[in-house]
Amino acid sequence: MTRPLSSRDWLGKTSAGFVLGFTFALALSGLFRLWTGYGDAYFSAQGQLGMWIMALTWPLVLGFVFLFRTTLRAWLWLALANLVTWVPLVALGGLHTS
Numbered sequence: 001m002t003r004p005l006s007s008r009d010w011l012g013k014t015s016a017g018f019v020l021g022f023t024f025a026l027a028l029s030g031l032f033r034l035w036t037g038y039g040d041a042y043f044s045a046q047g048q049l050g051m052w053i054m055a056l057t058w059p060l061v062l063g064f065v066f067l068f069r070t071t072l073r074a075w076l077w078l079a080l081a082n083l084v085t086w087v088p089l090v091a092l093g094g095l096h097t098s
Contacts, residue, residue: 002069012071014062020078021061027085029054030094 029050038046061078068074089095 009071009074010066013065013068013074016071016074016078017062017065020075020082021058021065024061024078024082024085025054025057027082027089028057030089031085034089034092034094 032046032050032053036046036050038044038050065074065078068077
């Protein structure tokens with residue numbers, strides 16, 4: 001029997017949203033930078049959008065993290081989302097600064 005959603009695990013879910021939500025948003029921003037190829041041109045339209053992706057994704061993850069039934073599920077699903085975004089970013093050379 002599944003247990004209903006509750007606010008009992010709010011500390012673990014919030015910490016998962018803060019830590020793994022931040023790294024997930026950072027990886028999405030990095031993937032967008034690779035996809036558009038704007039490099040370090042932060043004052044271009046693509047550069048601004050890349051920075052705003054970070055600012056919009058992190059609060060969304062932090063808000064939706066409370067829909068997980070348990071703290072463990074929140075950590076595991078967000079860790080999986082991080083794995084799915086960071087592996088291509090590293091593989092495509094997104095951490096290389098030139």
